[in-house]
Amino acid sequence: MSDLVIETSGLRKEFRSLRGGTRVAVQHLDLAVPAGGRVHGFLGPNGSGKTTTIRMLLGLARPTKGTMRLFGEPVPDRLPHVIGRVGAVVESPKFSPNFSGRRNLQLLAGAIGAPATRVDAALEQVKLTGRDKDRYKGYSLGMKQRLAIAATLLKEPSLLILDEPTNGLDPAGIREIRETIRDLGTSGVTVLLSSHILAEVQQVCTSATIIGNGKLLASGDVDDLLGAGTAYRVATPDPAAAAEVLTRAGLAPTVLDTGLQVDTDQPSEVTRVLGEAGIWLSELTPLRADLESYFLALTEDEQLGEQA
Numbered sequence: 488m489s490d491l492v493i494e495t496s497g498l499r500k501e502f503r504s505l506r507g508g509t510r511v512a513v514q515h516l517d518l519a520v521p522a523g524g525r526v527h528g529f530l531g532p533n534g535s536g537k538t539t540t541i542r543m544l545l546g547l548a549r550p551t552k553g554t555m556r557l558f559g560e561p562v563p564d565r566l567p568h569v570i571g572r573v574g575a576v577v578e579s580p581k582f583s584p585n586f587s588g589r590r591n592l593q594l595l596a597g598a599i600g601a602p603a604t605r606v607d608a609a610l611e612q613v614k615l616t617g618r619d620k621d622r623y624k625g626y627s628l629g630m631k632q633r634l635a636i637a638a639t640l641l642k643e644p645s646l647l648i649l650d651e652p653t654n655g656l657d658p659a660g661i662r663e664i665r666e667t668i669r670d671l672g673t674s675g676v677t678v679l680l681s682s683h684i685l686a687e688v689q690q691v692c693t694s695a696t697i698i699g700n701g702k703l704l705a706s707g708d709v710d711d712l713l714g715a716g717t718a719y720r721v722a723t724p725d726p727a728a729a730a731e732v733l734t735r736a737g738l739a740p741t742v743l744d745t746g747l748q749v750d751t752d753q754p755s756e757v758t759r760v761l762g763e764a765g766i767w768l769s770e771l772t773p774l775r776a777d778l779e780s781y782f783l784a785l786t787e788d789e790q791l792g793e794q795a
């Protein structure tokens with residue numbers, strides 16, 4: 488039994504372009520999402536093939552080549568056997584605007600044979616309890632999105648696939664959805680979160696797969712992908728004196744607006760050298776490589792494959 492909830496191998500999807508050529512949306516994609524309740528980011532810019540991949544996994548588009556497995560079962564062949572364990576929000580579901588959020592969920596629960604008690608649990612999980620009796624049409628976009636997630640939770644999925652769930656939301660809505668997703672990850676559901684927002688993956692995901700132009704660029708734990716801190720920002724009352732001492736110790740810093748940057752993986756050396764010179768630190772902060780620079784470096788020179 489595979490311990491991967493999602494696994495693709497050599498996955499490829501070509502679309503015919505209007506000019507008679509072939510547009511390669513996904514090329515040789517090996518995706519591996521481990522089981523065990525965590526939030527796995529599926530990160531790539533607009534048009535990089537995330538939605539196409541998700542649509543293939545859900546049987547909504549046919550791969551040109553490659554194999555896919557959900558819970559170790561080959562899909563689309565065995566999709567009917569596993570789809571009950573998969574919740575997905577790919578497009579906005581159609582809710583009745585004049586019914587309350589709760590009524591909408593009750594109707595859905597009835598349609599899929601989920602027990603009525605699941606409605607309360609799902610509303611609770613997305614923190615809509617309290618607003619559940621308001622009409623759907625009065626909901627903010629963030630609340631509508633949370634209700635869409637609640638709808639997928641009715642069948643208690645082990646895997647939840649969310650395609651750009653924060654698109655179009657205001658900052659408060661974005662924060663709420665991100666909190667909901669984080670909570671779901673810690674509650675044991677494995678979430679595949681597709682996003683083009685680097686900071687979102689950084690904030691919400693424990694692991695991630697990064698794609699560009701339909702190709703896998705990197706995959707692993709978010710912390711590993713970003714690398715451990717090898718640079719530190721040093722703030723002291725007298726930066727000039729600190730810079731001189733650090734330079735003498737072979738730790739020549741770069742001057743920042745907010746202090747000094749020292750490139751080292753031994754922050755204790757910085758405190759020792761400065762302390763011995765009678766200079767006391769007011770701040771020593773690890774500077775993490777930000778995902779954006781990392782991503783840009785990975786995607787440099789990549790062009791979407793359009794073949795005649």
Ligand SMILES: Nc1ncnc2c1ncn2[C@@H]1O[C@H](COP(=O)(O)OP(=O)(O)OP(=O)(O)O)[C@@H](O)[C@H]1O
Pocket residue numbers: 502503510511512531532533534535536537538539540651683791
């Ligand atoms: N039905 C289609 N016919 C032709 N080309 C398509 C079709 N669907 C997607 N594509 C193309 O495939 C590529 C990947 O698109 P896809 O929607 O999968 O990317 P994405 O990463 O999900 O981006 P976004 O965040 O914008 O949805 C794009 O170049 C897109 O134009």
